Amino acid sequence: MSDGDMLAARGLVKSYGGVRALDGADISLRGGEVHALVGENGAGKSTLVRILSGTVAPDDGTVLLAKEARTGGIAVVSQELSLFPDLTVRENLYPYRPPRRFGLLDRGAMDRAARPVLAELGLDVDPGMLLGELPLADQQLTEIARALLRRPEILVLDEPTSALSAAAVDRLEQVLRTLTGRGIAVLYVTHFLEEVMRFAQRVTVLRDGRVALAGARREDVDVPELVTAMLGSRPPQPVRRARTVAEGPPPVVLSEVSVPGRLADVTFTVRAGEVVGVAGVQGAGHLAALEVVCGRTAISAGRVDVGGRGLPRSLRAAVRAGVAFVPSDRKRYGLMAERMVWENATAVSWLALGRGGVLPSRTELVCRTADLTDRLRLRGGPYDIVARLSGGNQQKVVFAKWLATEPRIVVLDDPTRGVDVGVRAEMHRIVGELAAGGAAVLIASTDLAELTEVCDRVLVFVRGRIVGEVHGERLTEHALAVAVQSGLTRPG
Known part of the structure; x- marks a missing residue:
């Protein structure tokens, strides 16, 4: 270990089954310093945090702690x-082994210990109030306070700002200065590269379980360099598209639309025959735009026209306007897992739109389902129970349900999440066929490569606003990642 290091990890290896989550990763944490850890989903960040905190043992490698760190230990504040x-706030601060007097909880001792920590975090709350009455930002700081009451020498913050407002992030910046001023080593795990440039003194980038950038000083790197380290030096591969966009009024129009705390003056259109992507880090507002189109979120200002029927007031109204919505969480929102394929595939077209009459014959519904499953190349028949299908085939059932409505507008939220490469290619083929058939397609994805593969253009959202558009020859994964992260660093 070097002088000043609170922790030094060397050659960490960890596999789960046949998947190697970490492959010789190194990292060191110094007292009085914020060290950022970044990487794509699946890069190994969570596994590294679990090993450092002692909740998971590595298959190989070592973790060395300075004497102070062995005494104070490591505290982790997780994303969830x-x-x-x-x-109460007090009860949340002391979930285990609270101070007692004569066998009873010593609330006075609890409050005396907690008040200076709460004050240090700028959290002016009554310890006796219910935690649920606090805003989310104060709840986040309460969890940090609980960790600090253990007097750790190392604090791990895992995506601490994923649900915080800009004002709350400013408060967190002050908190980090206070903590590092006390000599605490902070490991700051984030996907917001803006925060790396703003908070951290050093940054380590993981890619595919390996260190792609090791403890670089913040002043020695910029956002494009961090993106390259995260993605690798992949040569740009422009995708040539030859789709025909229909003339006439666009099926989707948003004009100066605002949603409190989520969208601000957002304007865009999606034309028939066009695939438009929306991209941004968590909480950027791109998913809120999808919800507006689907009738799941009310607006406070602006104008929306979906399918020529104005603003849909509910998902049912959106469906009647020709909208199909494929959610990211298929098990929670997209499927009736214990029902048969034909019951799922015809649920919207029959129950919501009444196609086939009040009581269509079961034979007719099964025949419709068979046509859809053939089109989607689904491995399973109409009478199979959905829960018994593979994840990829379950996702095809969700697509079948919405294709049965013959939609004019298709809204996709992470449509290939959790499916294998083969099914992903099938989903992309279907998206292309929908656009070729004249549908307007609006898609969000946590996989930027997916957006570059299927979209004609991608709108970049930052803090509820559209800050740019990537299209044509520039629409590559690297360029899109730089656009998303560079937008975060713009003033204002």
Whole structure:
């Protein structure tokens, strides 16, 4: 270990089954410093954090701790808050082994210990109030306070700002300065490269379980260099597209649309025969735009026209306007898992749109389903139970359900999430066929490569606004990643 290091990890290896999550990763954490850890989904960040915190043992490699770190330990604040909204702030601060006096909880001792920590974080709250009454930002700071009450020498913050407002992020910046001023080493895991440039003194990039950039000083790198480290030096591969966009009024029009806390003056159109992507980091507003088109989110200002029927007030109204919505969470929103394929595939066209009459024959519905499953090359018959199909075939059932409505507008939220490469290619083929058939397609994806493969153009969202558009020869994964992250660093 070097002087000043609180922790030094060397050659960490970890495999799950046949998948190597970490492949010889190194990292060091210094006292009084914020060290950012970044990488794409699946790069190995979570596995590294689990090993450093002691919740998972590595298959190989070593983790060395300075004497101070062995005494104070490591505290982790995870992305998913592990708090109890129905308990008080005090009870959340002391979930384990709270101070007692004569066998009873010593609330006075709890509050005396907590107040200076809360003050240090700028959190002015009554310890006796219910945690659920606090805004999300204060709940996040409460979890950090709980970690600090353990007096750790190393603090791991895993995506701490994924659901915070800009004002709350400013507060967190002050908190980080306070913590590093006390000599605490902070490992800051994030996908917001803006925050790396703003908060961190050093940055490590993981790619495919290996270190692609090791402890670089913040002043020595910029956003494009970080993106290259995350993605690798992949040569740009422009995708030539030859789709015909229909003339006439666009099926999707948003004009100066605002949604409190999510969208601000957003304007765009999607024409018939066009595939338009929306991209941004978590909370950027691109998913809110999809929800507006689908009738799932109300607007506070602006004008929306979907399918020539104005603003849909509900998902049912959107469906009647010709909208199909394929959600990212198929198990929660897209499927009736214990029902047969034919029941799922005809649910919207029959129950919501009434196609086939009040009581269509089962034979007719099964025949319709067979046509759809043939078109989608689904491995399974109309009478198969959906839960027994593979994940990829379940996703095809979701597509079948919406294709049965003969949609004019198709909204896709991460349509190939959790499916293999073969099914992904099938989904992309279907998207192309929908656009070729005259549908207007609007798609969001956490996989930027997917957007470059299927879209004619991609709108880049930052903090609820569209800050740019990538299209034509420039529409490559690298260029899109740079656009998303560079937009974050713009003033204002």
